[in-house]
Amino acid sequence: MTLSPGAPHPDHPDFDTVVWLDVLTSAGTPGQGEFYAELESKLRGRLDPLGVLRPEWSKRFAHTAAGAWTNTDDFGQRIPASLPGFDKARRAFATYDPKGVFTSAMLTKLGL
Numbered sequence: 001m002t003l004s005p006g007a008p009h010p011d012h013p014d015f016d017t018v019v020w021l022d023v024l025t026s027a028g029t030p031g032q033g034e035f036y037a038e039l040e041s042k043l044r045g046r047l048d049p050l051g052v053l054r055p056e057w058s059k060r061f062a063h064t065a066a067g068a069w070t071n072t073d074d075f076g077q078r079i080p081a082s083l084p085g086f087d088k089a090r091r092a093f094a095t096y097d098p099k100g101v102f103t104s105a106m107l108t109k110l111g112l
Contacts, residue, residue: 002085002092005054010084015051036063037071044078054082075109 001007006018023039025032040063044053055061055074062074069075080086093112097103103112 002089003057003083005056007054007083007085009052012052019051020056033063033065033067033070036060036068037065039063040071040074052082053078055079069106069109076111079110 005020009015021043023036025035040053040061047053060068062069062071062079064070083089090112093103093107100108
């Protein structure tokens with residue numbers, strides 16, 4: 001559960017429900033970067049203080065107009081802050097893959 005979107009929130013035991021949104025566009029759809037960036041921004045703004053927005057790791061997230069995985073605020077601050085086990089995961093990655101053999105550009109960007 002360390003990096004799970006369903007991990008308990010330490011300050012909010014009342015956050016006991018996970019809602020997954022599946023939003024899909026076709027490859028090459030004009031404006032999809034802007035659409036997803038705006039969607040994430042609106043969701044984030046409407047959830048606080050009722051919940052927390054976390055990524056589904058197998059999906060696109062951290063959007064800007066340039067596309068998925070380009071929002072440096074999400075990668076540098078929001079995602080790590082939203083997952084209480086993030087530092088534990090960082091230590092596990094460092095312990096079990098010290099040479100970064102099983103990493104990716106996205107994991108590196110996240111600091112894992």
